[in-house]
Amino acid sequence: MIEEQDVLICLGSLEGLEDRHGAMLPPVAQASLFRKRSAKELLEGLKREHEEYIYSRGTNPTVKVLEDRLAALERGESCKCFSSGMAAISSVLASLLESGDHVLFVNNIYGPTLQLAELLARFGIDHTAIHGDDVRNFEEFIEHNTKLIYFESPGSMTFGLAPIREISKAAKERGIVTCIDNTVSTPLFQKPLEMGIDIAVHSLTKYVGGHSDAVGGAVVTSRELMEKIFYRGYMLFGGALAPQNAWLFLRGLMTMPARVRQHEADALAVAHFLAEHPKVKRVLHPALSVNERVLFETQMRGYAGLFSAVLDVEDFEELCAIVDSLRLFGKAVSWGGAESLVIPASGFDDDYGPQGIPKHLIRLSIGLEGADMLIEDLSNALAGN
Ligand SMILES: Cc1ncc(COP(=O)(O)O)c(C=O)c1O
Numbered sequence: 001m002i003e004e005q006d007v008l009i010c011l012g013s014l015e016g017l018e019d020r021h022g023a024m025l026p027p028v029a030q031a032s033l034f035r036k037r038s039a040k041e042l043l044e045g046l047k048r049e050h051e052e053y054i055y056s057r058g059t060n061p062t063v064k065v066l067e068d069r070l071a072a073l074e075r076g077e078s079c080k081c082f083s084s085g086m087a088a089i090s091s092v093l094a095s096l097l098e099s100g101d102h103v104l105f106v107n108n109i110y111g112p113t114l115q116l117a118e119l120l121a122r123f124g125i126d127h128t129a130i131h132g133d134d135v136r137n138f139e140e141f142i143e144h145n146t147k148l149i150y151f152e153s154p155g156s157m158t159f160g161l162a163p164i165r166e167i168s169k170a171a172k173e174r175g176i177v178t179c180i181d182n183t184v185s186t187p188l189f190q191k192p193l194e195m196g197i198d199i200a201v202h203s204l205t206k207y208v209g210g211h212s213d214a215v216g217g218a219v220v221t222s223r224e225l226m227e228k229i230f231y232r233g234y235m236l237f238g239g240a241l242a243p244q245n246a247w248l249f250l251r252g253l254m255t256m257p258a259r260v261r262q263h264e265a266d267a268l269a270v271a272h273f274l275a276e277h278p279k280v281k282r283v284l285h286p287a288l289s290v291n292e293r294v295l296f297e298t299q300m301r302g303y304a305g306l307f308s309a310v311l312d313v314e315d316f317e318e319l320c321a322i323v324d325s326l327r328l329f330g331k332a333v334s335w336g337g338a339e340s341l342v343i344p345a346s347g348f349d350d351d352y353g354p355q356g357i358p359k360h361l362i363r364l365s366i367g368l369e370g371a372d373m374l375i376e377d378l379s380n381a382l383a384g385n
Contacts, residue, residue: 001301002188002257002260002301003188006187006257007257009069009072009073010069010073010253010256010257011024011254012024012025012069012250012254014072015068024254025254026061026065026247026250027062028062028243028244028247029060029061029243030243030244031056032055032056033055033056034053042054049231049235050226050227050231056240056243057235057238057240058230058235060240060241060243060246061243062243062246062247063241063243063246065250066241067079069250069253070202070208070220071220073187073188074182074191074192074193074200074220075191075193075194076193076200076220076221076222077222077223078222078226079219079220079226080218080226080229080230081216081217081218081240081241081246081249082216082217082239082240082241083215083217083241083242083245084203084205084215084216084217084239085183085201085203085204086112086113086116087217087237087239088201088202088203088217088218088239089116089181089217090116090233090239091219091232091239092201092219092229092233093125093148093150094232094233095228095229095232095233095234096147096148096177096225096228096229097120097125097147097148098124099123099124099125100124100145101125101147101148102126102127102128102145102146102147103120103125103126103127103128103147103148103149104127104128104130104141104142104143104146104149104150105117105127105128105130106130106138106149106150106151106152106162106167107130107131107135107151107152107155107160107161107162108131108152108156108157108158108160108355109129109131109150109151109152109155109156109355110152110156110181111156111354113181114355117129126145128141128143129355131155131158131160131355131356135155135160135162135163138162138167138170139170142170142174146174146176147176147177148177148178149167149170149171149176149178150178150179150181151167151178151180152181153295153299154184154286154303156184157284157308157345157355157357157361158284158308158356158358158361159184159285159286159306159307159308160286160289161286161292161295161300163295164192164195164196164197164299165195165196165298165299167197168196168197169196172196177198177199178197178198179198179199179200180192180197180199180200181200181203182200182201182202183201183202183203183207184206184303184304184306185303186207186208186256186260186304187200187202187220188256188257188301188302189260189300189301189302189303190299190300190301191301193220193221198222198225199219199220199221199225200219200220200221201217201220202217202218202219202220203216204218204249205336206334206335206337207260207263207304208249208252208253208336209248209252209336210252210255210256210259210336210337210338211248211252211337211338212334212336212337212338212339213248214245214248214249214252215245216241216245216246260302260304262368263305263366263368264302264303264304264305265371266305266366266368266370266371266374267285267303267305267364267366268287269371269375270364270371270375270378271283271285271288271307271309273375273378274309274378275288277378277382278312279313280310280311280312280382281310281311281312281360282310282358283307283308283310284307284309284310284361285303286300286303304336305335305336305365305366305367306335306336306363306366307363308361308362309361309362309364310358310359310360310361311360311361311382312360316344316360319344319347319360319362322362322381322382322384323342323381325380326378326381327377327380328340328377329341329342329364329374329377330342334365335363335365336365337365337367338368339367339368340365340366340367340369340374341364341365341367342363342365343362343363344360344362345358345361345362345363
C-alpha cells in the first residue's frame with residue numbers, strides 16, 4: 001500500500017507554488033554559480049555551502065526541490081542528489097571510512113558496489129561480503145573494527161530479503177553505521193530509516209526517473225551524517241547532479257506511484273505464470289518467497305517489477321536462444337523504465353556463480369506494456385517459437 005502522503009509528496013502538492021507562479025515543477029536553474037551582493041555575504045555563504053546557493057557542485061535550487069521531496073519520502077532529515085547511484089554510494093563509503101576500518105556487506109550486492117569495496121582495500125579499508133544463509137547470521141561476521149554495515153534488501157539478482165530491524169539493532173548496540181541501497185523498493189514500498197537504518201542510497205536512474213533517459217543518485221540520512229558526506233565525498237569527488245536531470249527526476253516522481261503500482265501488478269502476473277511453467281525451475285521474487293513471507297510482510301509495503309527466474313535448460317546456449325527469441329523484452333542493462341528488459345546471468349560452469357547466483361538465471365524488468373502481452377511473449381519463447 002502506498003501512503004496518500006507519499007503520493008502528494010511525489011506530486012509536489014505539499015509545496016508552496018507562489019515563487020513558481022503556480023507551476024507544478026520548478027524552473028531549471030541552469031546556473032553554475034550564484035552571485036552575492038557583497039564580499040562579506042559571499043564569504044559568509046561559503047561557510048554554509050551545504051545550505052546556501054553558492055556553486056552548483058554544492059547546491060542548486062532545482063536539485064534542492066528534488067532533494068526535499070526524496071528526504072520527505074524516505075522520512076529522513078536530509079538528502080543530497082548525485083550524478084549517478086554509484087557516485088552516491090562511493091561518496092558514502094569514502095566519507096565515513098578510514099584506513100583500518102572494516103565494512104560488512106550483507107546480501108547480494110550490486111556488482112560495481114563490491115568492485116568499489118575491492119578498490120577501497122588499496123586504501124586500507126577491509127571488507128567481508130556475505131550472502132545466502134549467512135545473511136540471517138550476519139552478526140557472526142561483525143568485526144571489532146566494523147564501522148559500516150552496508151546491505152541490500154531485496155538483494156540484487158536473487159532478491160532475497162535481509163532482516164532490516166535486526167541489522168539496525170545489532171549495529172546500534174555496537175555504534176556501527178548502517179546503510180541500505182533502497183533502489184529496488186523505492187521509498188514508496190520500503191522505509192528503512194523508519195526501521196532504524198541510518199542511511200538510504202538510491203540510483204534515481206531506475207523507478208524514480210522511470211523513462212530510461214537520465215542517470216542520477218541520492219543519499220538520504222540525518223543532518224549530522226550528511227554534513228560529513230557533503231563536505232567530504234560529495235563536494236570533493238564532485239559527482240553533482242545536473243539541474244536538467246534533476247528536473248527529469250522531478251517529473252518522473254510525479255508518476256512514480258502510478259507506475260510502480262502497475263509494475264507491481266503486471267510483474268506479479270508474469271511471476272505467477274513463470275512459477276507454473278515446466279521450463280522454469282524457480283522464480284526469485286520477494287512476494288513469492290514462502291521462506292521470507294514474514295520479512296516481506298513486516299518490512300515492505302509492496303514490490304515493483306524486477307525479479308529473476310531460473311530456467312530448466314541444457315546449457316547457456318539454450319538460455320541465450322530463449323532470451324533472444326523474446327520479442328518484447330529489450331536486451332539491456334539497467335531497469336525500472338516503461339519498456340520490459342531481460343538480462344541473463346553470465347555463463348559459468350558451476351551450479352552457482354558469484355554471490356550464489358544460480359546457473360541459468362535471467363533477470364526480468366517488467367515494463368508497462370501490459371501483463372498479457374508479456375506472458376504471451378514469454379510463453380512463445382519458452383516453447384521454442
Ligand atoms: C541496486 C542498484 N544500486 C545501484 C546502482 C547504480 O546506479 P547508477 O547506475 O545510477 O550509478 C544500480 C544500477 O544498476 C543498481 O541496480
